[in-house]
């Protein structure tokens with residue numbers, strides 16, 4: 257009896273792990289994880305995954321946001337966008353600085369006034 261209960265508990269724990277790993281994650285949480293993961297992937301090309309350099313920013317725009325950001329491959333567009341987001345003008349975008357772009361794109365996409 258005790259053994260059976262123990263096995264049942266083990267099954268539940270295994271099943272729960274399986275659930276956490278593979279079952280549907282809430283859509284918004286999954287979206288946030290995707291944003292963070294992609295930011296780190298592109299930001300990490302120069303070894304510092306905390307910030308996007310200008311080149312990393314351009315690579316991210318052209319690869320991940322080509323339909324939402326017009327002329328994402330145009331250097332002048334990238335420079336202008338980078339300048340508008342880089343609040344402390346250090347030539348690098350933190351996630352917080354980059355996040356402003358996502359907010360604007362999401363607002364535009366949703367038809368929300370800004």
Ligand SMILES: [Ca+2]
Pocket residue numbers: 298299300301302303304305306307308309312
């Ligand atoms: Ca970087």
Ligand SMILES: [Ca+2]
Pocket residue numbers: 342343344345346347348349350353
């Ligand atoms: Ca900055």
